Amino acid sequence: MSVLDVLSVASEAYPLIKTGGLADVVGALPSALAEEGIRVRTLIPGYPTVLAAMDDATETPLPPAVSAQTGLAGRVLAAEIRGLDTLVLDIPELFARNGNPYAGPDGQDWPDNAMRFAALARTAAEIGMDGVAGWTPAIVHAHDWQAGLAPAYLHYRGATRPRTVMTVHNLAFAGKVPLDLREAIALPPEALGVEGVEFYGAISLLKAGLQFADRITTVSPTYATEILTPEGGMGLDGLLRRRAGVLSGILNGIDMQAWDPSSDMMLAARYGPAIMQVRASNKADLQRRMGLDIRPDALLFGVVSRLTWQKGLDMLLEALPTLIAAGAQLAVLGAGDEDIEAGFLAAMAANPGQVGCIVGYHEQLAHAIQAGSDALLVPSRFEPCGLTQLYALRYGSVPVVARVGGLSDTVIDANPMALGAGVATGLQFTPVTAERLAAAISRAADLYADRPTWARMQACGMASDVSWRGPARQYARLYRGLMTAP
Numbered sequence: 001m002s003v004l005d006v007l008s009v010a011s012e013a014y015p016l017i018k019t020g021g022l023a024d025v026v027g028a029l030p031s032a033l034a035e036e037g038i039r040v041r042t043l044i045p046g047y048p049t050v051l052a053a054m055d056d057a058t059e060t061p062l063p064p065a066v067s068a069q070t071g072l073a074g075r076v077l078a079a080e081i082r083g084l085d086t087l088v089l090d091i092p093e094l095f096a097r098n099g100n101p102y103a104g105p106d107g108q109d110w111p112d113n114a115m116r117f118a119a120l121a122r123t124a125a126e127i128g129m130d131g132v133a134g135w136t137p138a139i140v141h142a143h144d145w146q147a148g149l150a151p152a153y154l155h156y157r158g159a160t161r162p163r164t165v166m167t168v169h170n171l172a173f174a175g176k177v178p179l180d181l182r183e184a185i186a187l188p189p190e191a192l193g194v195e196g197v198e199f200y201g202a203i204s205l206l207k208a209g210l211q212f213a214d215r216i217t218t219v220s221p222t223y224a225t226e227i228l229t230p231e232g233g234m235g236l237d238g239l240l241r242r243r244a245g246v247l248s249g250i251l252n253g254i255d256m257q258a259w260d261p262s263s264d265m266m267l268a269a270r271y272g273p274a275i276m277q278v279r280a281s282n283k284a285d286l287q288r289r290m291g292l293d294i295r296p297d298a299l300l301f302g303v304v305s306r307l308t309w310q311k312g313l314d315m316l317l318e319a320l321p322t323l324i325a326a327g328a329q330l331a332v333l334g335a336g337d338e339d340i341e342a343g344f345l346a347a348m349a350a351n352p353g354q355v356g357c358i359v360g361y362h363e364q365l366a367h368a369i370q371a372g373s374d375a376l377l378v379p380s381r382f383e384p385c386g387l388t389q390l391y392a393l394r395y396g397s398v399p400v401v402a403r404v405g406g407l408s409d410t411v412i413d414a415n416p417m418a419l420g421a422g423v424a425t426g427l428q429f430t431p432v433t434a435e436r437l438a439a440a441i442s443r444a445a446d447l448y449a450d451r452p453t454w455a456r457m458q459a460c461g462m463a464s465d466v467s468w469r470g471p472a473r474q475y476a477r478l479y480r481g482l483m484t485a486p
Ligand code: ADP
Pocket: 019, 020, 021, 022, 024, 170, 304, 305, 306, 333, 334, 335, 360, 361, 362, 363, 366, 385, 386, 387, 388, 389
């Protein structure tokens, strides 16, 4: 099997820089693909944390087209950083900033995001055409709107170009930028129009990728069908239906090393399927840290999530009386909309010992919740794949999820047949309403009361294959198929 070279381009990659699931995927997929004979190099922006993690980098000049497009000085650095073969676009004027990749410390989007991510995508396209330090990829794989212009730039370079793949991790983020930036981001006049990159009076960088990539993937089979409908298509369903022949859904896996309860140093105690009794100390540790009563027998629900409308956590606030009445506990870690943050903080004040909430982003506490909770709630209104339910499966926390997107593809609902066959791994509810969520919480409480059944569900979840092995094989097949396609 010949080695195939792929340039992956994204705005985040774990463990260098992460705001969400995108980083987990971009960071973990390359090593899984290596087993399939695919060599991936990953291009990300040179944020301060990324540069700080590099030592021994080799330096190449910016591609001339990128210098011309940005009018800025910079370079491309190549280094292996924490196992990831990384290319870093170092343009200090664009990326050397405190704050997160998209917004400043005040939470406002950086006003020049269009220029920043156009520079990233343009660099990917130029490396695709001319290579970097003697290496030229056969395929450029763009992730989400931040990289969406890469397939468009390559499309306009003509027939002799690398093949392109666009992966949608979340269709809700269209990457809208003003129409009058067309020239500044180096798109030709014919790129405008609804058959091009125009989207409701603006340019959508995501649409650019969807329009021009040779293949489109998204992160679960169910989401791949949902985005073809007006309800799930976020205004792009027409385009996606037209391109349905090149669209497919490939589930995400998880980083099996970073998320392994038997070796996870972020936990109070390590455990595995054969030593589940040890898990109780993680539960007690979590209860202590979240200000909950130390009650081994209370059903402890966990949440690790962005606190946004998408994630449906406003519905959890509505369903809270059911959880409280069942004598259960809730541990929430998240950040996002002020209203939802305030709602959980108020719920904590009103239910001391039963509800705990920490607003913020804490990697270690995220692990502690997976290891210490009995069940993990994911009531998303839509969910392209979702990673937290996959971590929950591996950590023996029973996922209670909305039946949407990747959540419906990864959790086997504890219906009577599944329970009878001993294959249930969690609970699903539909439609996605506060009432049905409350009913699912009650159903979880009933199941938890039957400890042997609960333990069986935990064991089934922990035995589920949530690794990248299967997904990597599918990406490899997609790449190889693309190379032989006419
Ligand atoms: P999304 O990418 O839509 O936010 P995913 O479930 O795909 O949702 O991925 C979320 C990732 O971010 C997971 O790795 C999860 O553990 C992590 N995460 C979310 N919120 C927090 C938080 N407040 N603290 C730590 N990790 C978080």
